[in-house]
Amino acid sequence: MHLLRRYSPAVLAQLFWAMNFVVGDRVIAEFTPLELTFFRWLGAFPILLVITLWIERDQLDKWKLAAKEWWIHIVQAVLGMVGYTLLLYAALDTTSAVNASVISAINPAVIALAAVVVLGERIRRGGVLGIAISFVGVVIVVLLGGPAGPAGVTVAIGDLLILGAILAWTAYVIISRRIQTPPITATTVQVGMSALMLAPVMALVGIQAQPSTEGWWGLAIIIVFPSALAYLLWNVAVTQLGPSRTGVFLNLLPVFTAVIAVALGDQLTIWQVIGGLIVLAGVYLTTRPGATIPGPVRSGPALSASDAAAEAPARE
Numbered sequence: 432m433h434l435l436r437r438y439s440p441a442v443l444a445q446l447f448w449a450m451n452f453v454v455g456d457r458v459i460a461e462f463t464p465l466e467l468t469f470f471r472w473l474g475a476f477p478i479l480l481v482i483t484l485w486i487e488r489d490q491l492d493k494w495k496l497a498a499k500e501w502w503i504h505i506v507q508a509v510l511g512m513v514g515y516t517l518l519l520y521a522a523l524d525t526t527s528a529v530n531a532s533v534i535s536a537i538n539p540a541v542i543a544l545a546a547v548v549v550l551g552e553r554i555r556r557g558g559v560l561g562i563a564i565s566f567v568g569v570v571i572v573v574l575l576g577g578p579a580g581p582a583g584v585t586v587a588i589g590d591l592l593i594l595g596a597i598l599a600w601t602a603y604v605i606i607s608r609r610i611q612t613p614p615i616t617a618t619t620v621q622v623g624m625s626a627l628m629l630a631p632v633m634a635l636v637g638i639q640a641q642p643s644t645e646g647w648w649g650l651a652i653i654i655v656f657p658s659a660l661a662y663l664l665w666n667v668a669v670t671q672l673g674p675s676r677t678g679v680f681l682n683l684l685p686v687f688t689a690v691i692a693v694a695l696g697d698q699l700t701i702w703q704v705i706g707g708l709i710v711l712a713g714v715y716l717t718t719r720p721g722a723t724i725p726g727p728v729r730s731g732p733a734l735s736a737s738d739a740a741a742e743a744p745a746r747e
Contacts, residue, residue, distance in 0.1 A: 441668035441680040444661045449532065449687035451657035453695065455520055456528040458649035461642040464520035469629040470650055472512060472622045475658035479619040482663050487613050497612040497620050504612070504620050511603035512625035518596035526589025529699060532688035533572050533707040534593045538600055539681060539714050540565040545601045561716025568709030575702035614666050622658075682711050 459467065487493065497504065522531055540562045547554055554562070573590045610617055642650070668677045685707050689699060 437671060438668075438680075440664040441672065441677050442683065444664040444668060445680055445683040446687050447656040447661035447664070449684055449691055451519075451653055452523070452528040452532045452688045453691045453697075454649045454652050456523045456531075456692075457695075458642070458646050458653070459520055459523045461646035462520075462640045462650070464517050464524070465629070465632065465636070466638060466640050467520050467650070467653075468513060468516045469626065469633050471516065471653050471658055472629070473626040474650070474654035476619070476623045476626055478655065478659040479615070479622055479662065482659065483615050483619045486615055486663065486666070493613050493616055497616055500610060500612055503606065503610060504617065505624055507603055507606060507610070507617070508621040508624040508628065510599050510606070512621050513628060514599040515596045515603065518592050518599060522589035522592035522596065524589060526587045526593065527697065528692050529685070529689050529697065529703050529707075530572055530587070530590060531593050532685040533703060533710055534569050534590060535597060536682065536685045536707070536710045536714060537565045537569050538597050541597055541601050542604050545605055549605050557716050561713045563713070564716065565710050565713030568706045568711075568713060571702055571706035571709065575700075575706070614669070615662065618662050682714060685711070 455467065462470070519531065543554060543558060544562055573587075607617075612620065640646075665677070668680070689703075689707070693699060
């Protein structure tokens, strides 16, 4: 029972983020990516605000710190909340939820690579091997993950958009190392900023969506589970387990996505399974403790790439 209570927040966070891939794949036909992104953050903001005032009530003075760091929160909102989410939902219009989640699983390896370039970290030989293996798995999924397999080698536009989303999130995580605002407060501030930034855009282009009842239910699921509860559970897990141990649970995301997708009637291809297993193996080698050596501290805490990936609010 103790272990269940200790590890369930990290597991449930991955389950809820997996819902974003599968449900998003189904409702994107009823909303444009811009509409879905706007409604997601507009609906999530009041929930996250209540969670923040509850969980971090003893750190309310940190709202002043958030105000002091307003410019970096704007950058983070553009990268992580608006940029990543727009690219993800646009990708789900032309690729499967399973493909998207498997390709996204490479993100910790990309973060580790970016940390070498930007933060001056060093990667041990096993970590370098892990990055190479991860990219092999992604290539297999991108080229062979479609229904036709080797008989129809194609690159879906959605798969390329997911790679763009990964780059946006990598920048988000690297920059987040400079933020001193508590994590849930930072997430809430950035979500609120995202809704504010998108509001005039929506007013300009207009709302075209006329969703069905199922579409509204799908949006509600995205707002409550991946956008609010998952952030709460993830930050609880980081507090209980630490960033590195919590980061291991990121590998459950493509697994849960595949399970939910199959349960709802989707078909898995053998190449998605093979590519996904290769990606997970590579990510494990890259993010296991000791795979990277932290660089010089410039601002904020000294985190390794795997720690930073786990400690930053997760994006799905």
